[in-house]
Amino acid sequence: MGADKKMIIQINRNDIAIPERSTGMNLLTFLREELRLTGVKIGCGKGFCGSCTILVDHKPAKACQKTVVDIAGSSVLTIEGMANPDGTLHPLQQAFIDAGAIQCGYCTPGMVLTAHGYLMRNPNPTREQIKRAMAPNLCRCTGYQQIFEAIETAAEHYHL
Numbered sequence: 001m002g003a004d005k006k007m008i009i010q011i012n013r014n015d016i017a018i019p020e021r022s023t024g025m026n027l028l029t030f031l032r033e034e035l036r037l038t039g040v041k042i043g044c045g046k047g048f049c050g051s052c053t054i055l056v057d058h059k060p061a062k063a064c065q066k067t068v069v070d071i072a073g074s075s076v077l078t079i080e081g082m083a084n085p086d087g088t089l090h091p092l093q094q095a096f097i098d099a100g101a102i103q104c105g106y107c108t109p110g111m112v113l114t115a116h117g118y119l120m121r122n123p124n125p126t127r128e129q130i131k132r133a134m135a136p137n138l139c140r141c142t143g144y145q146q147i148f149e150a151i152e153t154a155a156e157h158y159h160l
């Protein structure tokens with residue numbers, strides 16, 4: 001990449017020009033420290049807990065396992081981009097609140113994004129399918145049942 005060339009990534013519907021010095025950074029560090037998207041949480045840092053999950057081109061990805069250059073030209077969604085432009089929560093976020101699926105909240109951004117990516121591909125999931133889809137995301141507080149309930153309830157909003 002030339003000195004004046006910048007890599008473009010679309011993040012939460014905005015095109016962001018990435019300075020060359022940042023292209024080799026760990027993606028989780030970049031999102032949190034350079035873009036201040038601190039809804040992307042740091043957990044294990046090793047790809048095991050799912051707290052750093054974002055969507056890259058609509059598919060869940062663990063930001064701690066990527067560098068910035070891995071997502072060149074992609075479209076990224078973090079939890080900061082889930083709400084509607086008028087500030088109202090996305091129905092999936094609201095369903096998490098209504099079902100009591102949030103306790104400490106640390107796992108919640110990653111949970112919501114994994115579920116969002118899944119429901120876009122499969123808007124009619126069974127409870128078993130939801131459990132399998134959410135297996136990469138760990139929660140130390142809720143016991144998972146309310147999370148599964150929230151996803152089941154929100155699924156109808158993904159029907160075309």
Ligand code: FES
Pocket residue numbers: 041042043044045046047048049050051052053062063064065
């Ligand atoms: S912080 Fe990325 S999977 Fe745990």
Ligand code: FES
Pocket residue numbers: 101102103104105106107108138139140141142
């Ligand atoms: S709500 Fe605390 S880790 Fe899930």
